[in-house]
Amino acid sequence: MSQTTYNRALEIMGDVCIGCSHCMKVCPTEALRVSQGKAKIHVDWCIDCGECYRICPNRAIRVMDDDxxxxxxxxxxxxxxxxxxxxxxxxxxxxxxxxxxxxxxxxxxxxxxxxxxxxxxxxxxxxxxxxxxxxxxxxxxxxxxxxxxxxxxxxxxxxxxxxxxxxxxxxxxxxxxxxxxxxxxxxxxxxxxxxxxxxxxxxxxxxxxxxxxxxxxxxxxxxxxxxxxxxxxxxxxxxxxxxxxxxxxxxxxxxxxxxxxxxxxxxxxxxxxxxxxxxxxxxxxxxxxxxxxxxxxxxxxxxxxxxxxxxxxxxxxxxxxxxxxxxxxxxxxxxxxxxxxxxVHMDKIEPRSMVKYDRDIDAAIKKMEGARELRMLFPGIDCGACGAPSCEALAEDIVKGQAEISSCIFLRTLYEKRGEISLEEAVKIMENIWGKSRFDKKI
Ligand code: SF4
Ligand code: SF4
Incomplete structure (x- = not known):
């Protein structure tokens, strides 16, 4: 039977993280996202490689070792x-x-x-x-x-x-x-x-x-x-x-x-x-x-x-x-x-139950197709301004209901130009991803 719960070895300290996204860029399993100006780890996808810990410039990631x-x-x-x-x-x-x-x-x-x-x-x-x-x-x-x-x-x-x-x-x-x-x-x-x-x-x-x-x-x-x-x-x-x-x-x-x-x-x-x-x-x-x-x-x-x-x-x-x-x-x-x-012998190792789209197969196939179509809309430059590590990851998050199309800065600008969203709405979306305090700074 495949394992469904995992102990973690790392934790992001929300009060220290500045949401710079350096960690998100290096994660080999795309297990990190930035939301409300803080990095968040998707536990099931994290392989505890420590690449994020190594790169974090703010020492915001803590090792969960024993006392x-x-x-x-x-x-x-x-x-x-x-x-x-x-x-x-x-x-x-x-x-x-x-x-x-x-x-x-x-x-x-x-x-x-x-x-x-x-x-x-x-x-x-x-x-x-x-x-x-x-x-x-x-x-x-x-x-x-x-x-x-x-x-x-x-x-x-x-x-x-x-x-x-x-x-x-x-x-x-x-x-x-x-x-x-x-x-x-x-x-x-x-x-x-x-x-x-x-x-x-x-x-x-x-x-x-x-x-x-x-x-x-x-x-x-x-x-x-x-x-x-x-x-x-x-x-x-x-x-x-x-x-x-x-x-x-x-x-x-x-x-x-x-x-x-x-x-x-x-x-x-x-x-x-x-x-x-x-x-x-x-x-x-x-x-x-x-x-x-x-x-x-x-x-x-x-x-x-x-x-x-x-x-x-x-x-x-x-x-x-x-x-x-x-x-x-x-x-x-x-x-x-x-x-x-x-x-010395252990049982056969199973794939990890990483539910990418949905536990239900039919729903998962539909979501996968939806994500493929969405990817065609995005610019494909993996800029990370949406808080996801790549355009592909954003498409996956959207079909799972964890992000909006307007999280993409390119599409959002287009929607603004067409008058489909207001400037205030566009700023709100940015605040949701990168944190309100990032936009409060006095110039
Ligand atoms: S690299 Fe460190 S400070 Fe930057 S978003 Fe990741 S955990 Fe936060
Ligand atoms: S430990 Fe590795 S897999 Fe887990 S979030 Fe950090 S970079 Fe990603």
Whole structure:
């Protein structure tokens, strides 16, 4: 059954938004509109890619992460740390120091997220032998959502194997159970470099439920750790460190880190525009012969995640440097193999129920035809003055009753010239889109 409700990872703060429409112009799913001088997100269409968050000049978009204090609701508190986090710091700060500070900040155990990668690679190589090719990696949640929303015909190609973070979390859930620690006594927290991963933990795909109790914003936590380091806080307690990690694991979140281990013809693509360009040609069947596609929404993959503090190139370089100093295997592989095979599969991923026109098929077809006719009337220059990102999006909004033809500045001017609407009515329409205060300014 397709999912119909989604947790969001971003929120527009109405009192800070100035309705400049920068966000609307970059949204890859046309999920944003400007109305009454404020940007508004269409929740079902948003894929939590964070492009709007990156570009907003007014910092009007807030990340809806979990409250850090909630970690103290649990006696045992494990933090799953991605390798990209350690690469935020320069080499002069040793990892041991960072682990100790994490303990001082409240965690009882720290574990590397990519510990499950070595085992997952074997599972992926088995998976592609029997799946429809090309297999598209399930690593990047923004790409999964993009395909669900914009390229539904490709959903069958998305690999139905869990990403590393979920497998590592499952390992911990079993580890705690084996140690006799009851549900409710332990909390599993994930430090995320990316907002799409916040949404994917809260609203997972493939009929899966995540054992992760909370997601912590990496940018926020980096600042906390760095401040504690600068203030030289005393280290008063020992935490358990599960730092087993291979070079494969460290590099997995970087571009090419996944595809380089998969047998067959593979391709690694990063950056939202590049991914969309490629998916368009894949959907049009203009490309074939690939076994595996690693597609990541951010430039430089997780090193370029929006909650990453450091320059993405320096972060990726730091990860490569660290990987070159550690072995390409680790001591917990047999343990992970045991847990992994039992939990690694999820159900088939479904297209996202993005009701573009209407839930009723006949009504939807009528509206679609209406929108096609309307598009012919509009100038096709996608100016955005109507508060929608394109003439096509405005046509769709009109047939759904969410906008008027006169929202188009070109047609409105024509109607004014013909005397079909008054100047006052034309100004009112502009105020409805861009906000009254924008027109109140004294010259
Ligand atoms: S970019 Fe979007 S959210 Fe930010 S101020 Fe402009 S309209 Fe508002
Ligand atoms: S997070 Fe991405 S999909 Fe969602 S509104 Fe922002 S730009 Fe659009």
């Amino acid at each position: 850090f204090k909630q970690i103290f609701n649990y006696k045992h508190r494990v933090l799953l740390v991605p390798s990209v986090f350690f690469a935020q710091f320069d080499d002069s700060i040793p990892r041991e120091k960072i682990y100790n500070i994490i303990g001082e900040l409240g965690f009882t155990e720290v574990c590397a997220v990519e510990q499950s990668v070595d085992t997952l690679i074997d599972e992926v190589n088995e998976y592609i032998k029997r799946a429809p090719l090309p297999v598209i990696s399930s690593f990047c949640p923004a790409v999964i959502r993009l395909i669900q929303v914009r390229f539904p015909s490709l959903v069958d190609h998305i690999m139905s194997l869990l990403p590393p973070i979920e497998i590592t979390a499952q390992y911990y859930k079993r580890k705690f159970a084996k140690e006799g620690i009851k549900e409710g006594e332990f909390g599993i927290f994930y430090l995320t470099p990316c907002i799409a991963k916040i949404a994917s933990v809260k609203s997972p795909v493939g009929g899966y439920t995540s054992p992760i109790h909370g997601v912590i914003n990496m940018d926020f936590f980096y600042n906390k750790v760095y401040l504690a380091h600068k203030q030289k806080i005393p280290i008063t307690r020992q935490i358990k460190i599960n730092g087993e990690l291979s070079s494969k694991g460290v590099l997995y979140p970087t571009t090419g880190g996944e595809s380089m281990h998969i047998k067959g013809k593979t391709l690694a693509i990063d950056g939202m525009d590049n991914v969309i360009d490629f998916l368009e040609i894949l959907e049009n069947e203009e490309i074939e012969g690939f076994d595996f596609l690693e597609l990541r929404a951010c430039d430089e993959s997780c090193a370029g995640g929006i909650l990453s503090h450091r320059n993405r190139f320096l972060t990726a370089e730091s990860m490569k440097k660290y990987a070159s100093t550690i072995p390409d295997t680790h001591n917990l592989i047999s343990d992970y193999k045991k847990y992994c095979s039992a939990v």
